Amino acid sequence: MILLTRNPLDDIAITATVRDPRNGGVVTFLGVTRNQTDGRKVLHLEYEAYPDMAEKMLEQIALEVKSKWAMSECSIAHRFGRVEIGEVSLVVAVGSPHRAEAFAACAFVVDRIKENVPIWKKEFFADGETWVGMEGRHAKAT
Amino acid sequence: MRLHIKLFAILRQRASAPEVTLELPEGTTVAAMLAQLQTQHPGLLTDAPSIMVAVNMEYVGHDHAVRNGDEIALIPPVSGGDL
Numbered sequence: 001m002i003l004l005t006r007n008p009l010d011d012i013a014i015t016a017t018v019r020d021p022r023n024g025g026v027v028t029f030l031g032v033t034r035n036q037t038d039g040r041k042v043l044h045l046e047y048e049a050y051p052d053m054a055e056k057m058l059e060q061i062a063l064e065v066k067s068k069w070a071m072s073e074c075s076i077a078h079r080f081g082r083v084e085i086g087e088v089s090l091v092v093a094v095g096s097p098h099r100a101e102a103f104a105a106c107a108f109v110v111d112r113i114k115e116n117v118p119i120w121k122k123e124f125f126a127d128g129e130t131w132v133g134m135e136g137r138h139a140k141a142t
Numbered sequence: 143m144r145l146h147i148k149l150f151a152i153l154r155q156r157a158s159a160p161e162v163t164l165e166l167p168e169g170t171t172v173a174a175m176l177a178q179l180q181t182q183h184p185g186l187l188t189d190a191p192s193i194m195v196a197v198n199m200e201y202v203g204h205d206h207a208v209r210n211g212d213e214i215a216l217i218p219p220v221s222g223g224d225l
Contacts, residue, residue, distance in 0.1 A: 048151050050215055053199040114220070116194075116201065120151035121221040131152040133219035 002058045003077040004051055009088045018073040018095035025099035027106040031090030033083050043124045047080040047089060050118035054078070057117045061109055065094065069101040074109060078119060089121075143168050145175065145208065148215035153193070156186055166208070172197075173204040175214075192219050 001017045003009075015028045033045050058076045065074040073095040083089050092109045096102040113119075121132045145164045149157050164178055172195050180187055187193060194201055194217040197208060201217070208214060 048154075050148065050150055050196075050217070053196060053215065056199050116220060118150065118196070118215075118217050118220055120218065122151070131155075131218070132221040 001075040001077070002055055002062060003075075004049055004055055004058075004080060005077065006079065006081040009077050009079060009091050011088055011091045011093075014075050014077050014091045015093045017075045018093045020073060020095055022071060022097055023073065023095035023102075024097055025102035026093065026095045027099070027102040028094075029090070029092040029106050029110050030088050031110075033085050033087055033089055035085045037123055040125050042085060043126060044085060045083045045089070045124065046122045047078070047083060048120045048122070049078070049080045051080075053118050058113070061112045061117075064112075065105045065109060068108070069096055069105045072096040072101055072105050074105065076109060076113070078113075080119065143210035145212070145214055147175075147179070148213070150215065151218050153186060153216050153218055157183065162186075168210055169207045171204065172202060172206045172208060175208055176204070187216075189218075193217065 011028060011030055015026060018026055035042055062074040062076060065072050075093045077091040079089045092106055094102045094106040096105060123130050123132060143166060145166055146161050147164065148161050154160055162183060164175065166175060166178060176187065176190065196215045196217055197206060197212050199213065
């Protein structure tokens with residue numbers, strides 16, 4: 001299941017989509033909005049997406065998981081719009097027959113998402129706001 | 143051909159618009175398109191080397207030729223998920 005939504009993410013329900021009697025290992029990663037960056041207090045965040053392309057790329061990543069780790073199931077959900085501190089912005093759930101594949105596949109998916117899926121994060125501080133990746137930290141050109 | 147180029151995040155904010163329009167000859171390369179964009183919208187691509195270009199929702203290189211009707215987007219560095 002691939003989901004891009006403005007609404008809060010239900011990680012239990014998303015995890016349930018990869019539960020299967022064949023899968024003895026289920027790993028769920030939650031990306032949670034942090035309350036500080038480099039010592040500066042973050043008030044809230046906003047995510048912006050290029051929705052059609054982001055969904056397409058997330059579908060491709062989920063397919064990649066199924067081809068790299070046979071019989072694995074993968075669901076990915078990402079919030080966009082305003083997200084409060086402590087809320088879940090990303091859920092990656094992977095179910096595999098054994099735990100090693102589930103851990104590896106989940107880490108793979110999170111890394112791939114950060115690499116080039118068109119979703120942007122803006123941090124709001126008391127004294128300003130920053131697009132992460134663009135203005136100082138995390139800048140990455142591939 | 144007239145190209146509507148989608149902008150996101152910091153680029154959308156800088157341009158105060160979700161897209162910009164350029165008039166270019168059919169088959170123009172991405173590199174030439176970016177050069178034209180620099181001329182018409184100075185200040186938009188101050189960090190050009192870190193900007194990627196997607197055509198029809200696929201990342202392309204700067205030698206890619208753009209066709210009439212292509213969906214084009216400028217992709218500033220992404221920050222998906224929890225960093």
